[in-house]
Amino acid sequence: MNAEEIQGIFFIECEEALAAAEAGLEACSAGTQDNETVNAIFRAVHSIKGGAGAFGFTALQAFTHGFETLLSDVRDGTVMVSEPLVSLMLRALDTLSDHVEAARSGSDAPADEALLAELAAAQADGAGGSDAETQPAAEASVVEQDAAPVDGLDFDLDAMLSDIEHDAEPEGTPWRVRVRPHAGAMANGSEPLLLLRELDRLGGSCIACDVAAVPVLERLEAGQAYLSWLFELPASVSEDAVQEIFDFIGDDCEVVFNPAPEEEGAHDAEETPTVEKTAQAPANDTDTPEPKEVDTAAKAGPEKAAPAARAGQSIRIDLxxxxxxxxxxxxxxxxxxxxxxxxxxxxxxxxxxxxxxxxxxxxxxxxxxxxxxxPIGSVFSRVPRILRELESSTGKAVNLEVSGEATELDKTVIERLSEPLTHLIRNAVDHGIEGAEARIAAGKPAKGTLCVSAEHRSGRIVIKIADDGAGINRERVFGKAVENGLIAADAQLSNEEIDNLIFAPGFSTAQTVSNVSGRGVGMDVVRQNVKELGGRITIDSTPGEGTVFTLALPLTLAISDGMIVTVGDQTLVVPLAHVVESLRPDAKDVQGLGTARQMLNVRGNFLPVLSLEESVGARNAVASPTEGVLIVVDTESAGQAALLVDGITDQRQFVIKSLDTHYRSVDGVAGATILGDGRVALILDIDGLVTNAVHVRRKEAA
Known part of the structure; x- marks a missing residue:
């Protein structure tokens, strides 16, 4: 594995650590401030710091160190968790995320001097509380007693005070730790020198270096580790503080606390597991503490390590x-x-x-x-940060409600969802949710609510972004569309058609251009991205109550199930996720509506019958529903409809091939596939076909 691949793994772990830290801080904000939560945040930030030092990302390492220092005091109880402190740490986490992205892309690091000063001030405020206030008084008391005459007493006051100070702050006994990198430690990007410097920073001093494993010059390999070191640390340094230094490197380094006397000498060149070294301590030596090692998978021995491995084994695979x-x-x-x-x-x-x-x-x-x-939670986890930025720039307070984070879908879909969701959330806060005064005047809480949810439905994933704002101002949207030349001033549009005008390129109702909105880009990008994913986006807005954007997406972009149907001289595929049922209707079940429209009576429900002949350019297709087969399909935006086809030839899995890649986007077509006989068949975009047909018929009726 080369350095670039190792660095790529580091950035993946950074993403995981940032997500873990944000989850912990959100839990703290919600009131869960136990030691386990705080420790999880500290470990996440510390792991990023360790990797940043190993790869030479000095700006990232410096900022993480300042953040980690405050977290260390929070963990130790020196600084108490409060709402302002959690807010500060969330801002620090956002900046840390920017640092990671800058290190990944090679761009300039974000400005962090002011934030580092805030972190240091928060640490000083917490650490300087009771001790700082009582210390001057204590010192004054000592001076006064020294200065006052003590006649008639037969004891030495200076000596007594010295004994009191000695009892209050015992020096303790220094202790030792042995550090020995394994043979292949540096192959994984570890740098032992950085670890030793951290021990030195804690006040440790190297008292021995074992060179017994160093080979002759001809056999020396620059990438191998041959040395081990014995450090002595003051009693004030805890084992946890030393363990944190080695958290990032995992099993690449052997660390033994308080090694037995015979282990402090020379070691052979073989890599002896830590547990075996521990077992060599004399059983009857009560003066020597039992050696302890870093909490790694190997420390518990084979009997204890195996169950943990079975519980959560994983392996990183190149995408x-x-x-x-x-x-x-x-x-x-x-x-x-x-x-x-x-x-x-x-x-x-x-x-x-x-x-x-x-x-x-x-x-x-x-x-x-x-x-x-x-899980889509990896996308939803970014929403709190987006909201924090929007609250800061717009001055609007927003309460976030998230559900369905565990809903799973294809990784490719998840990666391409980030941008559409960001635009929709920005739109909801900037255009949808009113300011505090306007909300109070409308009888609403001053704080707005944004709901983000995901769920599986009929072989698709449905994502909703709902706000409780003012809803879409259709008069304003219509007027802006006329002003931009998108529609005629006398156009007759339904509410749904007016709402969909916001997806037009260059359309914006913002009064001023800001860093949030107003440039007329965003919503058209949302629709295009969702369409490229094979999905649909719909709007449901109620004036004064709010707006709901619904995204219906396929679970995967690769393989799906479908019905192979014939329409005239065309062979088509109907995705099975949309199919409710198929039937051959009797004449009495089909009713005419107007001169050219037909409705199907399905158990008392009347559904429009849509012929695919014109939509797909087929010839000699069946014209009468009683002569063909009707497939009842369900859509997100237009409800149910019945598609008229000549017949159903098969039902099987098919591999989706994108038309955009090899040709261009085609209305009503979601992609193509290769049939068993080698022919290419088009995969129908059921949502698009039904929605367009319904709109055409509404216009004809109007």
Whole structure:
């Protein structure tokens, strides 16, 4: 593994540490301020500091050190947790995130001098409380007693005061720690010298260096570790403080506290596990404390380490390798479909074997996709920071409610959701939620509410961003659209069509341009990004009550289930996630509406019948519902409808190929796939087709 790959792992761990620290600080803000929560925040920040030092990111290391110093006092109870302190630490975490991003991209580090001064001031305020106030009084008392005459007493006051001070602050006995990097420690980016400097900073002094393992010059390898050191530390230094230095390097370094006398001498060149060294301590030596080692997976021995490993084993996999696996599984699905096509109608044995292959292929596909699945909480975790920035810039107080963080979907979808969600949240706070005075005047709480949720529904993931603001001002939106030349002044639009005008490129109702909004970019980007993901975005706004943006997205971008249908001379795929049922209607179930519209009666529910012939450019398609098959589909924006097709030929898995990559975006088409006979079939965008058809019919009716 080269240095660049190791550095990439460091930044991944930084993201995990930042998420853990933010979760801890949010818990503190909510009232959970126990030791475990504070320790988790400290460990997260400390791990970033250790890696920053190892890779030479001095600005990141310096800021993290200042942040960590305050957290250390909070953990020790010197500085008490309060709402202003949590707010300060959240701002520090935001700056730390900026530092990490700057180190990753190689850009200039953010300005942090003022914030570091605030952190130091908070530390001084907490540490200088009772001790600082009582110390001058104590010193004055000593001076007064020294100066006062003490006639008639037969004891030495100076000696007595000296004894009192000695009893109050015992010097304690220095203790020792042995540090020995393993042979391959430096191959993983560790730098022993940095660790030794940290021990020196704690007041430790090196009293011995073991060179017994150093080979002759001809066999010396620059990347190997051969030395070990014995440090003596003052009693005031705790073992926890030393353990924190070695948290980042894991099992690459052996650390033993208070080693037995025979362990302080020379060591052989072999790498002896810490637990074996510990076992060599004399059983009858009561004067020597039992050696203790850093809390690593190896310290508990094989019997204790195994259950922990089974509980949470994981391995980091390069995303490119995972993508190749998914692509290979997709090709396997296509090959399996081709085999099924070729051997259709063969003997029973062939059918059973193909059925077995189909089951194994599906299981392999589901397993491969589950590897890529991640909880959407990784995207939702960024929302609190966005809100803090917006509250600072807009002056609006917003309460955040999040649900469905554990909902899983494909990693590619998650990565591309970040930008759309950021725009929607900014829009909700800047345009949707009113200021405190306006909310109070409208009978609402002064603090607005933003709800972000995710859930699985019919093979899709549905994400909602809802605010309790003023809703969309449709008169203002309509007027701005006319002013920008988007629509005619006499245009007759429904509320839904007016709401969708905000997705037009360059559209903005902001009165002034700010760093939040007003430049006419954002919402059109949101719709385009969601569309590229194969999803849809809808708006539901009620004046005075708020607005809800709903994103309906596929769970995965690679493989899905669908019905293969024929429409005239075209073969198409209807995603199974949208299908409710399919049926051949009787004549009495189809009713006419106007001159060219038909409605299907499904158990008392009347659904519009939509012919796909014109939409997909087919020829010689079935015109009468009684002669073909109706597929009842469900959409997010337009409800249910019945699609008229000539027939259903198969139902199977298909591999989604993007048209944008190889051709261009096509309205009503979500992508393409390769059928078992080698032909290319278009995958229908059911939401788009039904929504467009409904809008056309509404205009015709108007």
């Amino acid at each position: 490119g390798k995972l993508d190749r696996l998914i692509d290979t599984v997709g090709e396997l699905v296509i090959a399996q479909a081709m085999m099924a096509q070729r051997f259709a109608g063969q003997d029973l044995a062939a059918v059973e074997e193909l059925s077995m292959l189909d089951g194994l292929t599906r299981e392999l596909q589901e397993s491969a996709m589950s590897i890529r699945a991640q």
